[in-house]
Amino acid sequence: MARKKAAGGQAKRKTSKANGAAKGGKYVYLFGSRTDGNGSMKPLLGGKGANLAEMCRIGLPVPPGFTITTEVCTYYYEHKRTYPPALRPQMEAGLAAIERQTRKKFGDLNNPLLVSVRSGARDSMPGMMDTILNLGLNDQTVEALGRKTSNPRFAWDCYRRFIQMYGDVVLGVQKRAGEDHEPFETVIDGLKHERYHQAIEDTKLTVDDLKELVTRFKALVKERVGREFPTSPWDQLMGAVGAVFGSWMNDRAIVYRRKYNIPTEWGTAVNVQAMVYGNTGEKSGSGVAFTRNPANGVKEFYGEFLINAQGEDVVAGVRTPEPVSELKNHLPKAYQELERIRQTLEKHFRDVQDFEFTIEDGVVYMLQTRNGKRTAMAALKFSVDMFKEKLIDWKTAVMRNPADQFEQLLAPVFDTAEVAKAQAIATGLPAGPGAASGQIYLNADRAVAASEKGQPVLLVRLETSPEDLRGMIAAEGILTARGGVSSHAALVARQMGKVCVCGASALEVDYQARTVSVEGQTFKEGDWMSIDGTSGKVFAGRVKTAPSEIVAGLIHDDASAKKTEKFKNFQQLMKWCDQATRMGVRTNADTPEQASNAIAFGATGIGLTRTEHMFFEGDRIDAMREMILAETLEERKAALAKLLPYQREDFAGIFRALDGYPATIRFLDPPLHEFLPQTEEQQRDLAKKLGVPVSVIQSRVAQLHEFNPMLGFRGCRLGIGYPEISAMQARAVFEAAAIVQKEGIKVRPEIMIPLVGFKKELDLQLEVVHQAAREVQQEQRVKLTYSVGTMIEIPRGALMADEIAQSAEFFSFGTNDLTQTALGMSRDDSGSFLPQYAELEIVKKNPFATIDIAGVGQLVDIAVKRGRTTRKDLKLGICGEHGGDPDSIRFFEQVGLDYVSCSPFRVPVARLAAAQAALVK
Ligand code: ADP
Numbered sequence: 001m002a003r004k005k006a007a008g009g010q011a012k013r014k015t016s017k018a019n020g021a022a023k024g025g026k027y028v029y030l031f032g033s034r035t036d037g038n039g040s041m042k043p044l045l046g047g048k049g050a051n052l053a054e055m056c057r058i059g060l061p062v063p064p065g066f067t068i069t070t071e072v073c074t075y076y077y078e079h080k081r082t083y084p085p086a087l088r089p090q091m092e093a094g095l096a097a098i099e100r101q102t103r104k105k106f107g108d109l110n111n112p113l114l115v116s117v118r119s120g121a122r123d124s125m126p127g128m129m130d131t132i133l134n135l136g137l138n139d140q141t142v143e144a145l146g147r148k149t150s151n152p153r154f155a156w157d158c159y160r161r162f163i164q165m166y167g168d169v170v171l172g173v174q175k176r177a178g179e180d181h182e183p184f185e186t187v188i189d190g191l192k193h194e195r196y197h198q199a200i201e202d203t204k205l206t207v208d209d210l211k212e213l214v215t216r217f218k219a220l221v222k223e224r225v226g227r228e229f230p231t232s233p234w235d236q237l238m239g240a241v242g243a244v245f246g247s248w249m250n251d252r253a254i255v256y257r258r259k260y261n262i263p264t265e266w267g268t269a270v271n272v273q274a275m276v277y278g279n280t281g282e283k284s285g286s287g288v289a290f291t292r293n294p295a296n297g298v299k300e301f302y303g304e305f306l307i308n309a310q311g312e313d314v315v316a317g318v319r320t321p322e323p324v325s326e327l328k329n330h331l332p333k334a335y336q337e338l339e340r341i342r343q344t345l346e347k348h349f350r351d352v353q354d355f356e357f358t359i360e361d362g363v364v365y366m367l368q369t370r371n372g373k374r375t376a377m378a379a380l381k382f383s384v385d386m387f388k389e390k391l392i393d394w395k396t397a398v399m400r401n402p403a404d405q406f407e408q409l410l411a412p413v414f415d416t417a418e419v420a421k422a423q424a425i426a427t428g429l430p431a432g433p434g435a436a437s438g439q440i441y442l443n444a445d446r447a448v449a450a451s452e453k454g455q456p457v458l459l460v461r462l463e464t465s466p467e468d469l470r471g472m473i474a475a476e477g478i479l480t481a482r483g484g485v486s487s488h489a490a491l492v493a494r495q496m497g498k499v500c501v502c503g504a505s506a507l508e509v510d511y512q513a514r515t516v517s518v519e520g521q522t523f524k525e526g527d528w529m530s531i532d533g534t535s536g537k538v539f540a541g542r543v544k545t546a547p548s549e550i551v552a553g554l555i556h557d558d559a560s561a562k563k564t565e566k567f568k569n570f571q572q573l574m575k576w577c578d579q580a581t582r583m584g585v586r587t588n589a590d591t592p593e594q595a596s597n598a599i600a601f602g603a604t605g606i607g608l609t610r611t612e613h614m615f616f617e618g619d620r621i622d623a624m625r626e627m628i629l630a631e632t633l634e635e636r637k638a639a640l641a642k643l644l645p646y647q648r649e650d651f652a653g654i655f656r657a658l659d660g661y662p663a664t665i666r667f668l669d670p671p672l673h674e675f676l677p678q679t680e681e682q683q684r685d686l687a688k689k690l691g692v693p694v695s696v697i698q699s700r701v702a703q704l705h706e707f708n709p710m711l712g713f714r715g716c717r718l719g720i721g722y723p724e725i726s727a728m729q730a731r732a733v734f735e736a737a738a739i740v741q742k743e744g745i746k747v748r749p750e751i752m753i754p755l756v757g758f759k760k761e762l763d764l765q766l767e768v769v770h771q772a773a774r775e776v777q778q779e780q781r782v783k784l785t786y787s788v789g790t791m792i793e794i795p796r797g798a799l800m801a802d803e804i805a806q807s808a809e810f811f812s813f814g815t816n817d818l819t820q821t822a823l824g825m826s827r828d829d830s831g832s833f834l835p836q837y838a839e840l841e842i843v844k845k846n847p848f849a850t851i852d853i854a855g856v857g858q859l860v861d862i863a864v865k866r867g868r869t870t871r872k873d874l875k876l877g878i879c880g881e882h883g884g885d886p887d888s889i890r891f892f893e894q895v896g897l898d899y900v901s902c903s904p905f906r907v908p909v910a911r912l913a914a915a916q917a918a919l920v921k
């Protein structure tokens, strides 16, 4: 109903009232009976605003309002914190639209309209201004609201909330250094004790109490801020809008944006929306919910609510919310409506939604929706279930699984037999799946200290807050006595993939005594407890863990594990990944066992076998040392002859495990001194064993000492200096190949020469390898298929790739050394400066974990292009640490590598990441 013209006195043109397109563009987008925006406009309207618009478009009950665009935020900072002139009239028109739809008027003395002012960046962002509710109240409108609703208690409750929120958020009346409590809460506590001599619930406060609180709040504001609380609704509104834009540049927001790489130019939007009231009485309430369980993925309505409360009460933890299923009993109609909304949301957004609602006198209103954060386990189940429900296709299902969390699925669970024996002492909400056992600590600092000493730690708290974060990271698991699905602990668990049980209310946590009591038992700090984040159970003592169903099924061939839903879903997802993937996934494995584990996880070969690891076992190290200490070629050959059978045996085992898949075998790489004993005692020992004076050993150790071993006598330089070492290794490979091939197993050795920078280096080694191949084939009367290639791991190798490819049949990027040499940074020494580099944002991510695309990536790209110019079918892989890192894998897909190689337990992550990289390309 058009009861009022926009105060700005714009023309009467109906449709363009809020458009203001004439001068300076459109800054205000309406939602409600007319909706200007939609869900795809997150850059302009922010995540909250865009989805409010989208919900209006699909007919969900959303209180009307408008969104001030992110462009205004940008303008604000480009123009010394002022607004575009067209903004105010557009806001006035927007407010008029709300007034028409609600039949209330802003600042009216009969039927006042109250609004909320809500910030809204593209993604919700901690550090941004908190929402302000009930804006528009003053000493007059509060009376009007009380009369109009015949509910003065409600009106005064709104008023005291408003002064409290506005005072805190806009006027900055907050806890000062040294104060334990928020100043407004202190005032409330004071009044409660004065009048009731105890801490009663807020809902028990009378009209008179609330009036008194308002008086005291206003006095507090005056004292702290030095001026009166603003009474004009428009002043209040502009103040709140300014505070939202202002908060875009506060320290916390800036730090967050840096961390997550969010450009400052994005800006935040502001939403102004008609209030709906969850605090009018027993038929009202407020809640948050997920369309499915975000912890374990179960398709159930999941969430919590509070009767007679406004939204902030639910998350604030002052009162304990009830699970949303309980709403059935309180307000059955509203529950039904929410169920309907739940279905509608999923059908429309085709993803699990995390939404906020308020019920006013039995009527449901939607206040927010967004894609819900989820654990890896929930993500997997969501994706497979939604595919089956035909909500999404298989490609979308693959994309819905975050690759960087995926390893959580392989984490251990509790051994079923052990759980049966264990003593369950409490149950809470299963907020982060998995199993965790640890010694309990009740405070973050002590938890961190214990974990630094190597203790597995369980952090136990009443509830957690951001101050506990360090402790939460250090802990194996988190257990809280209070709090529900929207509690801090649950949120963090979902994001970090921590095992978590929250709201185990049977636990009595005593911070002072540092004890946890339950059912007559008392646990002290340092005592063991175990939590099952999948079932929500809490156990006394230490419960043994077992491998995850996926590991049990794939690696231990456990039939019952294979029947679990988790296992089946995993296999389904991996099948889809194979359909999407272009790159292969190989593994870095030095033993037959590692190789077969990786193959069970879906690896299709070995991308890197480090032969030197084979020299450390048992007596081998003695033969190796003998070889290194040898003074003549004859002596060295004799020692190498001792090593040959060991190597042959190792390679044969690996070939058998691979059963036809290729194996890239890298020849000896580390500097020789690494094999020699460094302490005098060990040197004496060795001297005795070899029957030489200890001085011989000591002088050889001294001789081999290098100032900079990483850049010293290592890699192909060893094989060039001592060709007989490479000859022995080549012979061992080919003899093993001959043996295994005769057993009827296909063998595909790929011999890899490390640290090549010059073509000639490779050529010299090639000669040795081919010679050994010829000999063995003749001796054994077999024909072997093999190839010889090189690692590209120093910049010269990358730059000279065209020339090197004349001799190399394949390249494998050794991105660890390539990063070290390109950046001139030793990985092992980087701990002393890299953390500061990250803080100063000289590097965005640890370059040894995620490839430095701009720098090192260029070398990879150059080598790929130049290598393939020479040899079109040059096979290209990567075997550095980066081969298991999702971000790096995306890059390797883009430059067109044939495969990535990573550690066995990382293989599923790499398969997922490789599939996703192929799908987004
Ligand atoms: P956040 O981004 O921190 O979730 P919101 O802007 O979503 O902040 O506001 C928090 C809560 O405030 C909402 O979940 C809702 O319960 C309440 N709220 C916000 N706007 C309104 C409104 N117009 N009417 C009633 N409650 C509201």
Ligand code: MG
Residues within 6 Å of the ligand: 356, 368
């Ligand atoms: Mg919200």
Ligand code: MG
Residues within 6 Å of the ligand: 669, 754, 755, 793, 814, 816, 817
């Ligand atoms: Mg290397």
